[in-house]
Amino acid sequence: MNRTIDNKVWESPTAKSTKCLLTISLLVSNSITTIHNCLESLRPLLEQVDSELIVVDTVGAEKSDGSLEVAKKYADKIVRFEWCDDFAAARNAGLKLAQGEWFLFIDDDEWFDNVKSLLAFFNNKKEYTQYNTVYFNKHNYQNLEGTIYREIKTPQCIKLFKGLKFEGRIHERFSLMHLPFKHVDAFVHHYGYVGKSSKKKLERNEKLLKESLIEDPRNMHMWAQLLAGYGVRTEEERKKVKKEAVKALKQFAQIDKPDGSIQRDAFTIFAYLLRALIAEKKWKTALEVKQKYEPLLHLVQYECCILDNLTYIIFINSKRENEAAKYVLDYVKNYHWLKKHKEEYLKQESFYFKSDVSLTKLFGLSADLLIHEKKNKNWQKVLHVAEKLPWAGSVEHINQTLPIVMMAAYHANNLKILQEICEQIADKGGKLPVIFGIAVRAVKEDLEVDEKKFVKFIAKLQSEDAFILIQRALDAEKTGMFTQRMSKLQKAQVKCTVPYDELFALLIRNKIDPTPHIESLTYEEYLATVNQIVIVYAKKRAQIPAFAEQIEQVWDSCSKRELLLMSLRHKYLFSPDITTAEIKNELGNYADNVVNFAQTIYLPELLEGETSSMLPSEIRFGIFVQRAIAERKAEHEAQYLADLRQGLKYYEAADRLIKRLLREYDEKNQKQQQVNAEMARLGSQVKVQVLEMLQRGENKQAEPLILELAELLPGDLEVKKLWVLCHRGL
The missing domain is CATH 3.90.550.10 (Spore Coat Polysaccharide Biosynthesis Protein SpsA; Chain A)
Known part of the structure; x- marks a missing residue:
């Protein structure tokens, strides 16, 4: 009860x-x-x-x-x-x-x-x-x-x-x-x-906070909560933040020996004020505010990180890169300390600016600074920052920083620092993360980097990771060491998966069948490899036809081969700067690849006649293009055009490509019609001349002219009549 x-x-x-x-x-x-x-x-x-x-x-x-x-x-x-x-x-x-x-x-x-x-x-x-x-x-x-x-x-x-x-x-x-x-x-x-009640709750909170501050104007916790409720996104919000923050900090300055809790809240107020000024790009005013209020605060490491971030933004936007760099390094130092003192980290952590103290922010700040240093080619400064970064356990955050550091190490010929980074980011088995390969590729594509020298530089790293083995094989290409390096790759059973897709082009260039490095890939793995190879060759489009031809010479036809060739030639043909001559040269090969691929995975009856609606649109398009090209070779122009139009009906993405072929045919046909009309006009003039000659009895002189007319206007009935008249007279 x-x-x-x-x-x-x-x-x-x-x-x-x-x-x-x-x-x-x-x-x-x-x-x-x-x-x-x-x-x-x-x-x-x-x-x-x-x-x-x-x-x-x-x-x-x-x-x-x-x-x-x-x-x-x-x-x-x-x-x-x-x-x-x-x-x-x-x-x-x-x-x-x-x-x-x-x-x-x-x-x-x-x-x-x-x-x-x-x-x-x-x-x-x-x-x-x-x-x-x-x-x-x-x-x-x-x-x-x-x-x-x-x-x-x-x-x-x-x-x-x-x-x-x-x-x-x-x-x-x-x-x-x-x-x-x-x-x-x-x-x-x-x-x-969230939802309908959120606005009412925020208005209620503001009312209660202001009432509390009337009762206790030195309650820094209430001031901090008030400012957090405003934000700094709009001009009106920033206006409120600046007004209330200045009032709050004046109250804080009057507190005798504020304890740690009050200090923490006062820092929050100070940080919101800086954020409002930064959002308005008032760099000079923000720096003055920092210099005025920072001495009043006894900052802990967590707050130092937040302030380092804000100060970096002020200095980097004031074009004071050297001073900005100091705050990145200070951020790294303070973050290191927090990670070593987990309980203190928990004690100091603030929900107000949580995203400002994290590995994401640390590497984001570092990347921003390194981008500035890269522009000025300050490679030693890049490496100095790199030495301070916590690479271990940070793989998901290093996508921006690693390529810049890698480039700096190359230009400064400093293999040691790159070796240290590799050792920190490799797993227990010594395998480097995918991001390492992506970074190497990014550096290779930089116009200021000699790709061959860079490959030689990377190949010197002390690692048995598959990606490094590939770089060593690339470095040994066309040398006596190549066979040995390739043997090591094959022994390691390296697959042509991303980021090891460079291996595929290496195999093809050296006329080595890629099957052992591809046959065990899942469809998803192979599709990722195909996409990456296409991305690489899209930047050197002119090389695609020759590369595709090399693939066909080295690798026997199979579904994976045809899928890659189809994808490469698709990228080539559907390029905006393709010429009509290039379309005519490669369209047939592309259609053959599409049909060959389709034949390996679909039932034959689906590919016949009008083709099944169950087929992907590009497959149906390829089938009709292949038929069209066969009709053109047989000089069946009407059917050639009909098949092209039917293919386009199924695959609208090919609109520009097919219409160029149709337009070329129309222009050619129009020119022929113009030539025919001109020939007919000239023929009419000659016919009159021949008839007059026959009437004068000049049949022998007229005969060669009639023969020329017959050649010029084959099947013309009037020419035949002139021929009869000429010989009857004779």
């Missing part, structure tokens, strides 16, 4: 009457669409951990949308809280009833994706006695689809200590935070600020 302790607290008959390990406190408003998800996500904790659930009802049964009744099925206690625009007071109402050693709080518009890591933590006594605060992740969604979100680490689970309470009418937080911290990989979905 349910029972009510007093007018404000409802208690389940199964509620705990003694201490437990974990209290979960849930604020319930009117979130009927999400509360079920929330409570179900908590069920494993309630069932598998010594715990209790305290629900704080902020709306009352009479105004509830049904959320309260749902919550009752899970709750141990429900406390009625008269809403007074004070989130800390609402949290404290739940905290007051807590019997747990630990306290976890959550809202009814949030739910855990899974709680396995929390279960592991609370079922391990060594862990939950060792730590005092647990952080988990939260995805704050910015759209209803859940595809855009900001991830933060939030300390919403804490060991209860005497005097602990929530502070802050809005964006409340614990009054005390105790080390050591533990971060678990559980995460919460939060849709609180």
